[in-house]
Amino acid sequence: MRRQAIALVLASAALAALAASVHFKPRSPTFTDNGTTLTATGTLAGLGNEDIVVTVEATGSASTMCVSPGGNPAPGQNKVAVTVTGTQTISASEIKNGTVTFRVTTPEPRQPTGKEAGCPNDNWTATITDVTFTSATVTVVQGGEVVLKQTFKL
Numbered sequence: 001m002r003r004q005a006i007a008l009v010l011a012s013a014a015l016a017a018l019a020a021s022v023h024f025k026p027r028s029p030t031f032t033d034n035g036t037t038l039t040a041t042g043t044l045a046g047l048g049n050e051d052i053v054v055t056v057e058a059t060g061s062a063s064t065m066c067v068s069p070g071g072n073p074a075p076g077q078n079k080v081a082v083t084v085t086g087t088q089t090i091s092a093s094e095i096k097n098g099t100v101t102f103r104v105t106t107p108e109p110r111q112p113t114g115k116e117a118g119c120p121n122d123n124w125t126a127t128i129t130d131v132t133f134t135s136a137t138v139t140v141v142q143g144g145e146v147v148l149k150q151t152f153k154l
């Protein structure tokens with residue numbers, strides 16, 4: 001019984017040590033600005049044999065367009081702060097030799113109110129036309145624990 005307990009402790013320590021070495025492969029990740037969304041693509045190495053969740057949280061500043069109640073467009077006056085978050089769950093069966101490729105695209109940002117966008121009032125409709133992304137944080141969770149978290153300036 002004692003040997004089994006020692007073996008279990010050693011196996012747990014080995015798994016924790018393996019998860020502690022999660023890293024991006026060279027020249028990874030890359031970020032693609034799609035206008036109002038951001039796509040992060042990369043390869044992770046040093047993973048264990050459990051499902052992972054990759055989360056990308058991107059921040060930036062949005063340009064807006066205002067449309068009057070009569071249908072006349074006008075540029076918005078305010079830059080609107082934007083934070084968007086996308087996730088991808090990858091099953092353990094896709095992880096080969098501790099390595100896997102991910103691709104996460106954030107959703108469209110929440111549309112601002114007329115006032116937030118600098119329109120004359122909230123009777124105007126505001127639409128985000130472009131986002132200048134300034135940073136992205138990639139977080140990798142495996143086995144319920146964060147095994148990698150890194151922020152990139154864009």
